[in-house]
Amino acid sequence: MRTILLWMARNAWLKERVPRLRFVRRAVRSFMPGEDLVSAIAAAKTTRAGGVTAAFTRLGENVTDPSEADAVAAHYLTVLDQIEANKLDAEVSIKLTQLGYDLDVEAAFRHFAAIAQRAAEIGTFAWIDMEGSDYVEGTIAFYERVRAGHENVGLCLQAYLHRTPADVQRLLPIRPAIRLVKGAYAEPTAIAYHAKREVDAAFLGIATTFIQAVRDGGARFQAGTHDVDLVEQIARSGGAIGLEPGQIEVEMLYGIRVDQQRKLAARGFKVRCLIAYGEHWYPWYMRRLAERPANVLFALRQILPW
Numbered sequence: 001m002r003t004i005l006l007w008m009a010r011n012a013w014l015k016e017r018v019p020r021l022r023f024v025r026r027a028v029r030s031f032m033p034g035e036d037l038v039s040a041i042a043a044a045k046t047t048r049a050g051g052v053t054a055a056f057t058r059l060g061e062n063v064t065d066p067s068e069a070d071a072v073a074a075h076y077l078t079v080l081d082q083i084e085a086n087k088l089d090a091e092v093s094i095k096l097t098q099l100g101y102d103l104d105v106e107a108a109f110r111h112f113a114a115i116a117q118r119a120a121e122i123g124t125f126a127w128i129d130m131e132g133s134d135y136v137e138g139t140i141a142f143y144e145r146v147r148a149g150h151e152n153v154g155l156c157l158q159a160y161l162h163r164t165p166a167d168v169q170r171l172l173p174i175r176p177a178i179r180l181v182k183g184a185y186a187e188p189t190a191i192a193y194h195a196k197r198e199v200d201a202a203f204l205g206i207a208t209t210f211i212q213a214v215r216d217g218g219a220r221f222q223a224g225t226h227d228v229d230l231v232e233q234i235a236r237s238g239g240a241i242g243l244e245p246g247q248i249e250v251e252m253l254y255g256i257r258v259d260q261q262r263k264l265a266a267r268g269f270k271v272r273c274l275i276a277y278g279e280h281w282y283p284w285y286m287r288r289l290a291e292r293p294a295n296v297l298f299a300l301r302q303i304l305p306w
């Protein structure tokens with residue numbers, strides 16, 4: 001099921017047609033407050049009431065025209081203005097291919113640097129999402145370059161990739177901000193773990209390295225996962241080396257395990273919710289279905305009359 005859904009995520013014919021289906025549009029609402037920024041800001045105010053801060057990501061990837069990349073970059077500057085105007089504790093998280101990385105790396109760099117600069121002015125962070133494995137080396141090199149000029153930038157790393165522990169050692173000297181996730185793409189077994197047990201063990205190992213770095217002031221670290229068992233294990237390891245719950249950051253997606261987001265926040269953890277919005281939600285939504293095939297049943301139930 002996961003393989004089929006991830007294939008569907010990449011299929012251009014389906015990408016064109018599936019988003020038009022009314023039942024799919026209805027189902028996607030459980031993960032996305034709406035297609036526009038106004039809906040995303042409203043959602044951030046709701047999550048704030050439950051003690052959970054926000055991050056915004058406008059859906060879209062692999063733009064094919066430089067003007068689209070320019071428009072995306074301008075949009076994120078508007079998002080930062082809105083974060084400031086609404087006095088939100090919120091960050092932004094961006095895919096490099098949405099900023100035209102496939103077309104012109106230098107232009108994408110200028111766009112991201114401008115966003116990081118504006119984020120610094122309002123005292124917040126700009127994050128780089130991690131995409132499929134073809135992009136990993138380039139994205140890390142991009143992050144190293146942008147980190148040299150900006151303190152307030154973060155990078156997502158994927159625990160399922162065999163290479164990630166080496167990437168962690170490479171990045172630690174630059175005092176990185178890292179959001180660790182399990183990884184959402186279809187990657188071959190030659191480069192990525194597939195078994196949950198192996199992915200979880202890799203996640204825990206990398207997280208343990210980072211919480212030590214957090215304690216020593218050498219990194220910022222977010223556990224980007226809905227896996228509460230993993231969060232508890234990280235919290236225990238953190239406690240054992242003297243970290244308070246308030247020094248442990250957890251980030252989950254809007255609409256997923258909302259009860260747990262609030263419970264962790266109530267216990268003093270720093271919990272952030274990544275709010276995705278926008279018109280280009282199809283591949284992203286398919287990856288969410290692939291993570292939990294039970295969600296397919298939820299989507300299909302929308303066409304039944306009961």
Ligand SMILES: Cc1cc2nc3c(=O)[nH]c(=O)nc-3n(C[C@H](O)[C@H](O)[C@H](O)COP(=O)(O)OP(=O)(O)OC[C@H]3O[C@@H](n4cnc5c(N)ncnc54)[C@H](O)[C@@H]3O)c2cc1C
Pocket residue numbers: 128129130131156158181182183184185196224225226227228251252253256257274288289291292295
């Ligand atoms: C803040 C954040 C940012 C992310 N950024 C990236 C990125 O830049 N690049 C990338 O490759 N991946 C990214 N991901 C996705 C990530 O790689 C995983 O695919 C995703 O988080 C599912 O794994 P999990 O850690 O939640 O653990 P899992 O073991 O998949 O899930 C743990 C439990 O959480 C619940 N759960 C998980 N997913 C869902 C869902 N979709 N619907 C309902 N319940 C669910 C289930 O109850 C499950 O038992 C991000 C995830 C988060 C939370």
